[in-house]
Amino acid sequence: MNQWAxxxxxHDNFIAGLLATLExxxxxxxxxxxxxxxxxxxxxxxxxxxxxxIVGFVNLMRAIPFLxxxxxxxxxxxxxxxxxxxxTAGLVALIIYHGxxxxxxxxxxxxxxxxxxxxxxxxxxxxxxxIFRRIVLPNIFxxxxxxxGNQLIICLKDTAFLSIxxxxxxxxAANSVQATYFIPFNxxxxxxALYWAISIVLELLVKRLSVYSAKRxxxxx
Numbered sequence: 574m575n576q577w578a579x580x581x582x583x584h585d586n587f588i589a590g591l592l593a594t595l596e597x598x599x600x601x602x603x604x605x606x607x608x609x610x611x612x613x614x615x616x617x618x619x620x621x622x623x624x625x626x627i628v629g630f631v632n633l634m635r636a637i638p639f640l641x642x643x644x645x646x647x648x649x650x651x652x653x654x655x656x657x658x659x660x661t662a663g664l665v666a667l668i669i670y671h672g673x674x675x676x677x678x679x680x681x682x683x684x685x686x687x688x689x690x691x692x693x694x695x696x697x698x699x700x701x702x703x704i705f706r707r708i709v710l711p712n713i714f715x716x717x718x719x720x721x722g723n724q725l726i727i728c729l730k731d732t733a734f735l736s737i738x739x740x741x742x743x744x745x746a747a748n749s750v751q752a753t754y755f756i757p758f759n760x761x762x763x764x765x766a767l768y769w770a771i772s773i774v775l776e777l778l779v780k781r782l783s784v785y786s787a788k789r790x791x792x793x794x
Contacts, residue, residue: 576759577759579756580763586750587743587746587747589741590743593743594767597740598732601668605674605675606721608673609672609675609676609677613676613679613710615627617683617701617705635673635674635677639666639670640734643666663732663738667732671728674724678720681717690712715783718786719779722775729768729775748760
């Protein structure tokens with residue numbers, strides 16, 4: 574049988590891997606952005622102890638490889654009496670790891686955001702929450718979009734590591750096909766094409782959001 578015919582015959586395997594990858598990525602991206610936003614909100618009030626804890630957590634995530642974190646959650650936690658299946662461990666690792674990076678990106682944009690807008694809002698009697706939600710967050714998100722887009726693509730690529738802890742995503746599907754039929758080139762070309770296609774969609778989405786935010790004037794620094 575032709576090698577590409579074999580790939581086509583195994584298309585259900587790749588589709589299942591693609592859907593698993595998308596599910597992991599979308600949930601991790603949404604939850605990670607939420608965590609990053611919440612951490613940014615908590616650090617807005619300059620509580621020293623809380624800030625030190627958050628910064629320490631972020632520095633820890635930046636210091637360790639993602640795969641080590643996934644290994645720790647999947648293989649290490651059972652020794653503490655906490656057992657997670659491979660999919661859950663992988664998802665939690667993605668959320669924690671990239672949530673820290675999303676926070677760092679937002680915090681870097683918050684540092685260069687003009688306090689003049691905040692001072693004006695305080696004079697108008699806005700609450701801290703309203704100031705953050707309606708003034709700070711829209712502007713720092715707008716200016717951070719290119720960096721957030723890059724981090725989203727990194728998050729997508731990190732899903733490939735989860736095949737090592739037996740999560741059945743795109744890379745695992747390609748590896749299964751190549752191991753069964755000994756056609757690594759074809760199998761991994763398909764995997765590359767799928768990751769590339771998702772990345773292109775992400776880039777287009779970020780560009781659309783950037784244009785939209787520029788039209789709305791949400792780019793003040």
